[in-house]
Amino acid sequence: NIENYQLYVCLAQNANLKGVPVAYCLMTSENKDNLEFFYLAMSKNNNLTQTQVAIVDKDLTNVDILQQYFDKARVLLCMFHVLKYLKTRINMLKIPLDNRMNIMKNVRKLLYDNDQMSAIYLEEIKNNSEETDFYEYFEGNWFSCCEMWQIKHRKSLFNFGTDTNNHIERFNRTLNDHISPKMHISECVAKLILIVDDAKADEMNININLKQKVYNYDDSALLKRFHSQITSKAIELLRKQNEELKHEHYFIEEIEESR
Incomplete structure (x- = not known):
């Protein structure tokens, strides 16, 4: 404005x-x-x-x-802002392109690491950023708060995959x-x-559409119970599967385990 x-x-x-x-x-x-x-x-x-x-x-x-x-x-x-900010910072380093690419590659690996390889990735970042202050900067400003951006620290949170x-x-x-x-x-x-x-x-409108979904009299008990909580596509697939089961003939045979 x-x-x-x-x-x-x-x-x-x-x-x-x-x-x-x-x-x-x-x-x-x-x-x-x-x-x-x-x-x-x-x-x-x-x-x-x-x-x-x-x-x-x-x-x-x-x-x-x-x-x-x-x-x-x-x-x-x-996560997007973390990688974007670090990439900008790495690109400013006056070191060979290969070194900058290796640093960024190991930063990405750290993002998804589950603790098994962190020390190796940090060592790679340190070795590739020699003669600069990047490693000290990264360790002090980013790795010190890794619980805020590493994936492993989000697994038990209710963020529903939104990172x-x-x-x-x-x-x-x-x-x-x-x-x-x-x-x-x-x-x-x-x-x-x-x-x-x-x-x-x-x-x-989305909420109304969800509530207006109705089931047919011959739908499965599962569909009748959960029809208002699933998409129209899912309802269609469940109905198709239910119809196929009506025309399939099968039996259960118990096989005695040999000793």
Whole structure:
């Protein structure tokens, strides 16, 4: 917008694993005071203790404040932003291309490592970044908080396989399609309200479609019980399988184990 306000958005992942915007704030900058105002307003209107996982990029100011207000949640770093930031940093190193590629390769391996090879990957990073301060930087700023970005630390969390901020990136693309930098702040707010209303309508239609699914009288007991919780494609496949079973002849033969 012309006035150069920044839009800060918080999304939640719903039961359909879809990102749903739940809070917005227009800020002149994402400084500590503005972020605290935003999260304080959220905490007054929502029970933030129910949130178990929060995913952010590596903005230390935001991470510290998030931990303060979402005190029951594990704060994770977006994998995409971790790799993107480190790749930019590695590309700036004044060392041969092969060395830079080897460093990045071992960073990726560390991301997915389950503890068996960490020491080897770290040694490779150290050897390939000799005569630079990258290894000390990586060890002090990234490996020291590896529980926030390594996959092995997420296996027991309720993040349902979501390891990036793709939900919010997708929503931001929608905003960019409708909101122009040449608009005034009042025009941007009006557009945002329309986008939010459209998102609510889409979500409502999805829920209505799920609830409106009906089963046939000859459907299996399994399908009758779970029809409202699965997709139309899954219902179609289950019905097809059930129909095939009606025409299949089979018997169970118990074979005595030879001793």
